[in-house]
Amino acid sequence: MSRSVRGEGMKEWTKEKRAKRAQRGRSMAAIEQRQQSHFGWMDGCKNAKRNFAESSFCGNSKLFFGAKSRPDSLQKTKKKKKSSTNPKKRGRMPTGCCAKFDTHVLIIGNGPAGIALSAFLSGMQPFYDERHPHQNAVVHEKLLANYQLSLIDQDLSWSSNLTELSQSGRPLSVLYDMLVRPGADMGSVDPGSLQWKLDKSRDVPHMVIGETKIGGSWNEYDPEMLTVSFSDWMDMPGFTMEQWLGGRPLVKRLPSCAVASYLKRYVENLRIRKKFHQFFVVSSIKKVEDVWITEGTRSTDGRKFVIRSKSVVVACGKTSPKTLQLPNEENCSSRIVYDVRALKEKLDATRKTLSDVENYDAPSTSTSAPVIVVGDGVTSVDCVRHCLERDTPVVHVIRRNLRELRNVTLSRLSPMHYSEYTEIYRMMIGRSSHKNYQRILEANLTSISKFHVEITTPSECIQMPYSSIAVCIGRESHFSKVFESPPSFLDYRSPDDDTLYAVGSFAGDHFVRFLVGGCLRVAQHLTGTHCTNNNVIDKTPL
DSSP states (O other): OOHHHHHHHHHHHHHHHHHHHHHHHHHHHHHHHHHHHHHHHHHHHHHHHHHHHHTTTBSOTHHHHSOOOOOGGGOOOOOOOOOOSOTTTTTSOOOOOOTTOSEEEEEEOOSHHHHHHHHHHTTEEEEEOTTSOOSSHHHHHHHHTTTTSBGGGBOOGGGGGSHHHHTTSOHHHHHHHHHHSTTGGGTOOOOOSEEEEEOGGGOOOEEEEOSSSTTGGGGTSOTTOBOSSOGGGGOBTTBOHHHHHTSOOSSSSOBHHHHHHHHHHHHHHTTOGGGEEOSEEEEEEEEETTEEEEEEEETTTOOEEEEEEEEEEEOOOOOEEOOOOOTTTTTTGGGEEOSHHHHHHHHHHHHHHHHHSTTOOOOOGGGSOOEEEEOOSHHHHHHHHHHHHTTOOEEEEOOSOHHHHTTSGGGGSOTTTOHHHHHHHHHHTTSSOOTTEEEESSOEEEEEOSSEEEEEOSSOEEEEEOSEEEEOSOEEOOGGGGBSSOOOOBTTBOSSOTTEEEOGGGGTOOSHHHHHHHHHHHHHHHTOEEEOTTSBEEEOOO
16 A cells, blocks of 8 residues: 555544544533533522521521422423322321411420420320339329320329329329339339330421520530439430430439430430421510410521411520629629639639739638628539639528528438538538638628628628629529510419410429429320320320
């Protein structure tokens, strides 16, 4: 073959190769363009989803419950399917709500009370376990008769006729505690008489909103503070503290940070996290005809929200510390604290400031101005203890006399499990002493200035310098102010409106071990029930 022929063939082969390469380039460009278009649409969906999440409940509650849609240019015509009349096929239970309600039940408060009630409304069902009969013969007989039914479906009003239950004024709360922790006050570790089943078909549509992270006030306590209640007294329905820890804890009392972590894990374990909404601050609750309208703002961004519900449950605790109500108290606020955590931070900051000053010959803390601790409860004892641990002098102002002090809660705490409290309690009643501790009984703070306080007793008026004041006289709830008129509650329900409820501290149950029983009672109310003669509750539609 001549060279000219080979040259012409090479040219043709080169042209074909270049043409194929160009075609491949155009194809790749088309593919890339389609990918950009596709991922651009996905990014648009992601942005829409993000904007949708940010706007949930903001300005208009319909934004949370409305359907998401694509841009008009991307709309696809689909044949509308006929909706099923069977609520189970639609993935939800009948709510009895129409379009004017955003949810059937709104729970305000995401602490232990709100979490426990949400568990019951999400299908957590307690049943009497006949394999572990309760030691009380009457209780055993009553519950055994309907052991196949959940306690939520039973009429438990007979509990108010039992002396050991009715004395507390909240028989169902005590009954629940007896069934879960039989003989707990006597140190017994016998297994409980309840077994749990999670039935999602019993789910009642509800929402839980709170001002803090899940766990409520337990997120705000001093993380090193040990609980007064034993660890198993903090159990939520169906998933215990022991199950969370993977075994029985070696110590009876756990730090508050452990309780906060347990409550968060509980919500995740029951898969009810989507029902909880954090940092929602309620400013107004009112009823218009048969609709409860709850308004407020999100503390994270200040956006407003409006939620319409058929029922409202107040589950927020007493989160605001009580003040002394003295004329100059606000002006001296930089030297006044109202909880243990703030006092520890102030004491530690003072010590660090002094240690950072060069060539500073710090005077003995025993001769410096004392910390004034006002109150005679557990929180005041914690404050006293932290002062003494830091060699800081403390003056303990106690309003009770010696006789009254012998009947307070501190007097009933076991030295074996509450040694830090019983030691200081002995100082309070004069049975022991400490070089940095001084008590003043039957006393009140009557005046505060920038550097001095006035302490009044029945016999004298004492002027005293101070470094800080720790006010530990209890907590209160200002939540009643969000209602048009302050509500009252009987059996956890308002006698004026049977769609308004309260649980937890707001209803008078201040310990976790008892408030779960109150949540059980409210769950009975909310499932729409009325009692019949056979200790069985006849269910009616929501």
